[in-house]
Amino acid sequence: MGDDGEGERDRGELHHLPKAPFSVHARGVQLLDRGRLLDGQYIGLSAFRSLRDISGSLYTFLLIQGWLSVWSSLITIVSVAFFAYEPPNGQAAAVDWTVPAFAVLLPLFGLVWWGFQRREGALRDLADVKTLVLHISLAHRDWLPLGQLPPGHALTVQHTLHLLLESMRSYFLPSRFYSREYPYTRVKAGMMQVAQHRAKQMRRLTAAFRQLTRCTEALRRVGLGDAQAAQLAAWAQQLHAAVERMANVKEYRTPQGIRALVRCYCTLLLPVFFGPHYARLRSSIHLVYALFLAVVLNLAIIGVLHCAMGLEDPFDNLGLDGIYIDEAVFDIEQAMKTDEDAELVGSGARGGDVALRMPPPPGPPKPFPPPNPTLTADERRGGGALASAERRYDARSAEGTGLRGSGGSGGAGGRLPTVLSTA
Numbered sequence: 001m002g003d004d005g006e007g008e009r010d011r012g013e014l015h016h017l018p019k020a021p022f023s024v025h026a027r028g029v030q031l032l033d034r035g036r037l038l039d040g041q042y043i044g045l046s047a048f049r050s051l052r053d054i055s056g057s058l059y060t061f062l063l064i065q066g067w068l069s070v071w072s073s074l075i076t077i078v079s080v081a082f083f084a085y086e087p088p089n090g091q092a093a094a095v096d097w098t099v100p101a102f103a104v105l106l107p108l109f110g111l112v113w114w115g116f117q118r119r120e121g122a123l124r125d126l127a128d129v130k131t132l133v134l135h136i137s138l139a140h141r142d143w144l145p146l147g148q149l150p151p152g153h154a155l156t157v158q159h160t161l162h163l164l165l166e167s168m169r170s171y172f173l174p175s176r177f178y179s180r181e182y183p184y185t186r187v188k189a190g191m192m193q194v195a196q197h198r199a200k201q202m203r204r205l206t207a208a209f210r211q212l213t214r215c216t217e218a219l220r221r222v223g224l225g226d227a228q229a230a231q232l233a234a235w236a237q238q239l240h241a242a243v244e245r246m247a248n249v250k251e252y253r254t255p256q257g258i259r260a261l262v263r264c265y266c267t268l269l270l271p272v273f274f275g276p277h278y279a280r281l282r283s284s285i286h287l288v289y290a291l292f293l294a295v296v297l298n299l300a301i302i303g304v305l306h307c308a309m310g311l312e313d314p315f316d317n318l319g320l321d322g323i324y325i326d327e328a329v330f331d332i333e334q335a336m337k338t339d340e341d342a343e344l345v346g347s348g349a350r351g352g353d354v355a356l357r358m359p360p361p362p363g364p365p366k367p368f369p370p371p372n373p374t375l376t377a378d379e380r381r382g383g384g385a386l387a388s389a390e391r392r393y394d395a396r397s398a399e400g401t402g403l404r405g406s407g408g409s410g411g412a413g414g415r416l417p418t419v420l421s422t423a
Contacts, residue, residue: 079275095277115311132239164208171201175316
């Protein structure tokens with residue numbers, strides 16, 4: 001009896017203990033909602049959603065096909081028909097798939113894996129960019145009292161960060177014509193245009209990082225601690241490194257030799273040399289079935305190839321699994337402008353733009369800070385030294401000098417510039 005009383009007391013103490021979260025489902029126990037076993041509406045909706053997903057998958061499968069699929073299907077049909085009827089009795093044989101699987105399909109799936117690894121790395125770098133830009137903006141605004149900040153400091157930092165983000169948008173959004181296809185026509189002219197655009201946007205990015213360094217030095221002169229200044233410098237360095245890693249993903253491709261091997265085998269060689277494998281189904285089943293099976297299997301292989309090709313440049317917004325850099329940049333801009341009470345409504349001229357409806361200010365509007373006395377009148381009107389430098393560069397380009405290097409050589413065929421002065 002004593003033991004029973006002690007057990008009851010222990011159970012009572014356990015009953016009054018606070019409940020802790022514990023998941024049996026995470027430990028392998030399957031969940032079963034018995035109340036929905038006889039719920040006809042829930043079962044019907046589940047069946048409808050399943051059919052909808054199947055139809056959506058079929059639509060996506062057809063959407064990723066292209067002209068490469070058309071040419072490969074035509075070659076497959078001609079190959080199967082030839083081996084089924086020529087010579088008069090036909091030539092049919094069972095072909096082993098082991099060698100093509102290792103020689104073609106394994107590199108093909110390797111391309112898909114490399115493409116997704118590149119995209120995931122770019123997403124991680126983009127997350128770093130969003131985080132660092134916001135924290136740099138907040139640090140320049142909040143780490144010193146408002147009255148201690150240099151005149152116009154907050155506006156200068158905001159302008160610099162917006163120039164940085166706009167340069168990222170202009171750099172990453174345009175597609176590269178050599179990302180998915182082999183550039184055999186107008187190679188030199190097209191490459192020069194891409195190189196000139198890339199050089200201009202990278203100079204704008206570099207100028208923005210220089211200006212961030214100057215802003216940090218300005219805070220140090222008015223009392224920012226060395227540890228905080230070092231933290232801001234480290235954040236700027238990490239931001240620059242993340243942008244450069246994203247630029248490497250934008251500019252460089254997966255191994256070109258493997259891409260050429262896979263495309264050649266999937267489009268030409270496999271349909272031709274596996275014609276006898278499908279032609280032997282003519283005698284046992286029917287020629288139509290043989291043609292249908294050959295085309296469907298070939299479309300599956302070409303579809304995987306298209307998936308790999310679509311991931312070569314994840315920033316151009318042409319593939320189904322890319323990175324829409326404009327949306328990410330817009331999120332950063334709004335995070336710097338608004339607080340948690342801001343409401344996004346409406347739409348702008350572009351699909352990614354929205355209007356802002358801000359709550360009314362609690363009191364009369366505060367006057368703008370006085371202009372920076374170190375800036376010229378032209379630089380004040382244009383937003384600072386960065387805008388003035390950009391206008392000087394655009395004026396030189398409009399005169400027909402093209403992109404100039406530090407040595408002063410002009411023309412479209414001149415050396416790409418390496419230094420852009422913002423002094």
